[in-house]
Amino acid sequence: MTEKWSGSQLKFPSGYADTSLVMNSDVSAETGTQSETDATRDGEILTVMEVARFLRVPKSTVYKLARGGELPASKIGKHWRFLRRDIHEWMHSRSKQAA
Numbered sequence: 001m002t003e004k005w006s007g008s009q010l011k012f013p014s015g016y017a018d019t020s021l022v023m024n025s026d027v028s029a030e031t032g033t034q035s036e037t038d039a040t041r042d043g044e045i046l047t048v049m050e051v052a053r054f055l056r057v058p059k060s061t062v063y064k065l066a067r068g069g070e071l072p073a074s075k076i077g078k079h080w081r082f083l084r085r086d087i088h089e090w091m092h093s094r095s096k097q098a099a
Contacts, residue, residue: 042085051082055091 051071052059063080065071072086 042083042088044084046082046084046087048080048082051087054087 046054048059048062048066052062055062062071066073066075066080066082071082072090073080073082075081
C-alpha cells in the first residue's frame with residue numbers, strides 16, 4: 001500500500017477503489033497523526049497549508065474557496081481553520097457530483 005512515484009503522476013495500487021483511503025493516509029502522514037484514533041482525527045483542526053497539501057492545490061486556492069464559502073472553514077481572528085471531517089465530506093460530495 002505504498003505510493004510509487006513515476007514522473008509527474010502518482011500511481012496507487014489497484015486495491016484503492018475509493019480515493020478516501022488514499023486521502024486519509026496522505027493527510028495523516030502530512031500532519032503526523034497516524035497513531036491517533038479515527039474519531040480523534042475527524043475532529044482535527046487543519047491549517048491552510050495542511051489543506052493545500054491535502055488537496056494538492058496552492059494556498060491561494062484554499063483561501064479563495066474558503067472566502068467564497070465553497071470550502072467548509074472557520075475564520076478565527078485572521079486565520080482560517082478547517083476540520084478534517086468537513087474537508088473529507090466536501091471531497092466526497094464533489095466526487096459524487098462529478099460522477
